Amino acid sequence: AQTVTQSQPEMSVQEAETVTLSCTYDTSENNYYLFWYKQPPSRQMILVIRQEAYKQQNATENRFSVNFQKAAKSFSLKISDSQLGDTAMYFCAFMKQSNDMRFGAGTRLTVKP
């Protein structure tokens, strides 16, 4: 079974600074997909960024980028120029098949003014 581990239950960062959230996963598969979701106080999970395992290039979405290390099974999220609206729970997720997405326990990020 695939497992996803987020080793940082809570993190904080000053506004405008950069923060990196860690995620590791365990799988024997070669083809899979990785995601970062954001869950603000509104509770709706919002897709932040997605990475396909067969692509070596790290995904980037505006201020959000990932460091995907396939051999190390690591998928960290970097948030640049942090904003107050980035305060949320962040979940790393792994998907092998289209209807089997598995999540980590989450990291609570607080952006301080």
Add this chain to the structure above:
Amino acid sequence: ETGVTQTPRHLVMGMTNKKSLKCEQHLGHNAMYWYKQSAKKPLELMFVYSLEERVENNSVPSRFSPECPNSSHLFLHLHTLQPEDSALYLCASSQDEERGGYTFGSGTRLTVV
């Protein structure tokens, strides 16, 4: 209305009650999911429906009963729940053959008293 809508937003029920959670998606997706989110734990996948057929049931107790009458609607029927069933129940949808990630609703906060 677009996206994934869940009702009710909050629900308090006694252990002998019967209630239902509703999820509706207007995205034309063909797969829908129920997840349970408890504090400090990874999201737990409960049920998966693809093309209105249940494809996964992760050993969920029979006091939870899903129903998918069509590709746009998903229900979770609840009866004789336990206090440990108190959690946030999230619904999601996706297009089965794509790997773009899931779209989530805002969840139902369930409290069993």
